[in-house]
Amino acid sequence: MALCSVGRPLLQNTRHALGWFFKQKQTFCCKVHDSQEEEIRKKLQLFPGGSIDLQKQESGIAVMTVNNPARMNAFSGTMMTELEERVCELETWTEGKGLIVRGAAGTFCSGSDLNAVRAISNPQDGMKMCMFMQKTLTRLLRLPLISVALVEGKALGGGAELTTACDFRLMTSDAMIQFVHKHMGLVPGWGGAARLVRIVGSQNALKLLAGSKKVDPDFGKQIGLVDDVLTVGEGNTLVDTERWLSQFTKGSAPVIRAVKKVVLSGRELSLDEALTTERHVFGTVWGGPANLEALALKTKHK
Numbered sequence: 202m203a204l205c206s207v208g209r210p211l212l213q214n215t216r217h218a219l220g221w222f223f224k225q226k227q228t229f230c231c232k233v234h235d236s237q238e239e240e241i242r243k244k245l246q247l248f249p250g251g252s253i254d255l256q257k258q259e260s261g262i263a264v265m266t267v268n269n270p271a272r273m274n275a276f277s278g279t280m281m282t283e284l285e286e287r288v289c290e291l292e293t294w295t296e297g298k299g300l301i302v303r304g305a306a307g308t309f310c311s312g313s314d315l316n317a318v319r320a321i322s323n324p325q326d327g328m329k330m331c332m333f334m335q336k337t338l339t340r341l342l343r344l345p346l347i348s349v350a351l352v353e354g355k356a357l358g359g360g361a362e363l364t365t366a367c368d369f370r371l372m373t374s375d376a377m378i379q380f381v382h383k384h385m386g387l388v389p390g391w392g393g394a395a396r397l398v399r400i401v402g403s404q405n406a407l408k409l410l411a412g413s414k415k416v417d418p419d420f421g422k423q424i425g426l427v428d429d430v431l432t433v434g435e436g437n438t439l440v441d442t443e444r445w446l447s448q449f450t451k452g453s454a455p456v457i458r459a460v461k462k463v464v465l466s467g468r469e470l471s472l473d474e475a476l477t478t479e480r481h482v483f484g485t486v487w488g489g490p491a492n493l494e495a496l497a498l499k500t501k502h503k
C-alpha cells in the first residue's frame with residue numbers, strides 16, 4: 202500500500218482528509234453536550250455582563266461585536282457562552298462570505314473578566330474554561346468565512362488571543378496588542394500561542410509572549426501580525442474595514458467559501474490530506490454557476 206509523506210497509508214489518509222472536510226461542512230449548531238462542557242457552561246452563566254452581538258448583512262459580511270464597555274470589553278462568563286452561540290449561528294449561515302470581529306466603544310477586548318477569573322481560579326475550572334474557549338475559537342477560525350479582527354484601542358490577554366482566531370488583523374494607528382499573560386503568571390490558554398507561532402513564527406512569538414511586548418501597528422506589520430493600519434480620525438473604521446475586506450469577499454459565496462476551505466486545509470493538514478481535500482472542494486465549484494458564467498463571458502484576465 203502506498204505511503205504518504207507522514208507514513209500514513211494512502212487510504213487512511215484519504216479517509217482522514219475527507220472526514221475533516223465533511224466535518225467542516227457539517228453544522229455544529231447543536232452544542233456538543235459533553236458533560237464537562239455542560240458543567241462549565243453552567244458555571245460561566247454565573248458570571249453575567251455584556252454581550253456578543255452579531256449582525257449578518259446582505260453583503261455577506263457579518264459584524265461580531267464584543268460588547269462590555271464598562272470593563273473594556275472583557276469577557277464575562279455569559280459572553281463566553283454567547284460567543285459559542287454566535288459561532289454556531291455563523292456555521293449555518295450559508296450565504297456568508299466575510300466576518301469582522303471588533304470591540305464596542307473604540308476598544309477591542311481586555312481578555313477575561315478578572316472578576317470571573319478570580320472566582321474560577323482553581324485548576325479544574327481553569328482547564329474547563331480554557332478547553333471551552335479553545336474549542337470555540339478554533340471553530341471561529343475554521344468558519345468558511347474570511348475573517349478580520351478590527352483592533353481599535355487595546356487587545357490584551359484573551360483579547361490578543363481572539364485576534365489570532367481571525368484570518369487577518371487590522372489596527373487603527375493608535376491601537377495596541379499585548380499578550381499580558383506572563384504578567385498575570387500565565388501563558389495563553391485559548392489557543393493563542395499555537396496560532397501566534399503559525400502567524401509570526403516561533404522567534405517572534407517567543408518575544409511577544411516571554412517579553413509581554415506591546416505591539417503597535419508598525420511593529421505588528423513588521424512581524425506579520427498586522428495586515429494593515431487604519432488612520433484614526435479619517436472616516437469610519439468599520440466602513441473602512443468592510444471596504445478592506447471586500448477586496449477578498451467580492452464575488453460568489455460558494456467560491457469565496459471554497460477558497461477559505463482550501464487555505465484552511467493547507468494550513469491544518471498534511472500535504473497529502475490537504476491535496477485530497479482540495480480535490481473535493483474543487484469538485485464543489487467546478488461547473489458551478491460562477492464557473493459557467495465566467496466561461497460564457499470568455500473572461501480575460503488583463
Ligand SMILES: CC[C@@H](C(=O)O)C(=O)SCCNC(=O)CCNC(=O)[C@H](O)C(C)(C)COP(=O)(O)OP(=O)(O)OC[C@H]1O[C@@H](n2cnc3c(N)ncnc32)[C@H](O)[C@@H]1OP(=O)(O)O
Pocket residue numbers: 271272273275311312313314315316318355357358359360381382385387388389390391
Ligand atoms: C491572561 C489570560 C486571559 C485568561 O486566560 O483569562 C486574560 O485575559 S486575563 C485578563 C487580562 N487583562 C487584564 O489583565 C486587563 C487589566 N486591565 C487593564 O490593564 C486596564 O484596565 C486597561 C484594559 C489597560 C484599561 O486601562 P484604562 O484605560 O486606564 O481604564 P481602566 O483601567 O479604568 O478600566 C476601565 C474599567 O474596566 C475594568 N477592566 C478592564 N479590564 C478588565 C478585565 N479584564 N476584567 C475586569 N474588569 C476590567 C477596570 O477595572 C475599570 O473598571 P472600574 O475600576 O470599575 O472603573
